[in-house]
Amino acid sequence: MPATQTSELARRIVDTAVELAEQSSWEAVRLHQVAAALGIGLDDVRCCFREKDELIDAWFERADDAVLQLADSGELAQLSPRERLFRLIMAWLDAQEAHREVSRQMIQSKLEPGHLHIQIPALMRISRTVQWMREGAGLQDAGVMRAVLETATTAIYLAAFVSWMGEDSAGSPRTRKLLSGLLAQAEAVMQACPGRAGKAGEKSIPRAL
Structure with missing residues (x-):
């Protein structure tokens, strides 16, 4: 074929x-x-x-596609890194909103005890999704700082995903509020780090969160 x-x-x-x-x-x-x-x-x-589990991977690949389509659209060019990440994470979630309950059930099936052969690849999938989000947001950190920021981005993404799965409101306002707050907190922490804040009088646009 x-x-x-x-x-x-x-x-x-x-x-x-x-x-x-x-x-x-x-x-x-x-x-x-x-x-x-x-x-x-x-x-x-x-x-x-x-196998059936590969259908779950294909379903979440569509959400990854939505992230990359938004990143390639040019809509994010004038936004700050924090705003870009917000838009990209919400694009990933919004891509599944019409079938939120099914997405929730898919995740639950992966979390069943004794399914390590499913859960380990799922962890790798999370890592790949976060990597594409960071690429789409144009983040540029390297070395140890990159590893730290990837961990922070992953934690924020997972917190938003868990919130989204527990929410039934159209547009996910609770999740949007949570995500916005977490990204703002992360940005404030990064700007407070030595060598990362802008010079006095300059508009600070951090390279990462």
Whole structure:
């Protein structure tokens, strides 16, 4: 099957699985049900996904895509790093808002005890997502400071994600308020670090948070 057709089929498989989960739950979805709903065989599903858990990865890849699309749009060019990170993290969350409950159930399935083979790759996925957010925000720190700021960004992103999963309001106002506050606190801490604040009288635009 040509790559373009495989990519389109993969998207349809994920869409169908999410729709079926909305009707019951993510736990209840089976790949043979997805295949039947699409009128394809299980071997067609296997050509795109080796197991059901890979559909979760594909679902969150879409949120990563939303982050990169926003970063490439030029909309963030005149914003401060803090504002860029806010927009990018919210873009990641907003990409899933129409199916928030299913996203929540997907995460819960990854947290089930005894699934280390799923949880370790999930940690790597978090790291990749944060890396793309930092790239999209144009952050430039290196060395030890980069590691510190990556850890801080990861903690802020995860705090926002946990808040978002527990919120049902359209537009996620509680999560937006939390995220804005956490980023502002992080920015204040970084500006207080020696050698990172702007000179007196200059408008300080920190390189990182």
